[in-house]
Amino acid sequence: MANKIIMHLYELSIPKADIEKLDETEWAFIATLAFAMDEISVFQKLLVHAKAQKPEAEELRIAHAIQENTITRALCAKIFEAVKLFDQYQRLADRNGLSDVRNKLVEFSESFDELKADPIYSLAKDIRDHATNHYLPSETKKNLEHVSDKAITKAFLHRNIGNSFYPLGEEFVFLGRIGRHYAEEYDRPHTMEDVRKWVEWALAASKVLTHFFTDYLVWVQRERFPEWALKPTKPYLEPELYGELGETPLKLFFEASRLKKPSG
Numbered sequence: 001m002a003n004k005i006i007m008h009l010y011e012l013s014i015p016k017a018d019i020e021k022l023d024e025t026e027w028a029f030i031a032t033l034a035f036a037m038d039e040i041s042v043f044q045k046l047l048v049h050a051k052a053q054k055p056e057a058e059e060l061r062i063a064h065a066i067q068e069n070t071i072t073r074a075l076c077a078k079i080f081e082a083v084k085l086f087d088q089y090q091r092l093a094d095r096n097g098l099s100d101v102r103n104k105l106v107e108f109s110e111s112f113d114e115l116k117a118d119p120i121y122s123l124a125k126d127i128r129d130h131a132t133n134h135y136l137p138s139e140t141k142k143n144l145e146h147v148s149d150k151a152i153t154k155a156f157l158h159r160n161i162g163n164s165f166y167p168l169g170e171e172f173v174f175l176g177r178i179g180r181h182y183a184e185e186y187d188r189p190h191t192m193e194d195v196r197k198w199v200e201w202a203l204a205a206s207k208v209l210t211h212f213f214t215d216y217l218v219w220v221q222r223e224r225f226p227e228w229a230l231k232p233t234k235p236y237l238e239p240e241l242y243g244e245l246g247e248t249p250l251k252l253f254f255e256a257s258r259l260k261k262p263s264g
Helices: 024-050 058-095 099-117 120-130 137-146 167-186 192-223
Strands: 009-012 230-233
Touching: 024 058, 024 192, 058 099, 058 120, 058 167, 058 192, 099 120, 099 192, 120 167, 120 192, 137 167, 167 192
Parallel strands: none
Antiparallel strands: 009 230
């Protein structure tokens, strides 16, 4: 175990027999939230590490921005789904008379309301709707007049095709949509500060969701099933898989020379 990192975890084992004692709709929400939080946690870590270091070369800073923005878009899409799920869970608790669940969820309602009241929320929604997951030329057409004359309408190609990047798409689909948002909502052009605030909103929302779900699971364990023991466990992790949060940069480019070539 030399040089390996000790991971201090608390394992919460949830017997299936106990799961079956809960209202199945309630448990379905808990399990779906757990699924959502795993996805959010992965993208949250990717984003923090993507922000850790920028290249000095101007051309490569473009690739870095594309990587950071892509991760943020994916994270925001997950956040919107999780927030929607939280709202649905509150309505379910009301409808099914789950007053204890409702009261627990209310403890976090203010935090979720603050996220939605932030002006960045509407920007994040526009990006989620028109520049994430779906590729919509009809929306890109609407962005054209909001694309800067200084836009980087280029593509950079590399012999390892995974290292190629195409900022012309980022300019017309993503930054163009941001430009359209600020023109329609505020009658002004967007700035890079607006983009920075969007990234910071995504990280703040991730923290709110993580805090909520961790607290909620512990509450379920204590209030419903105190026999579910939180068991300390200390697995060992290879040091190559451990990094200081925000200080270990996410790689931007990769060399493919070591990849095994297909036989034949």
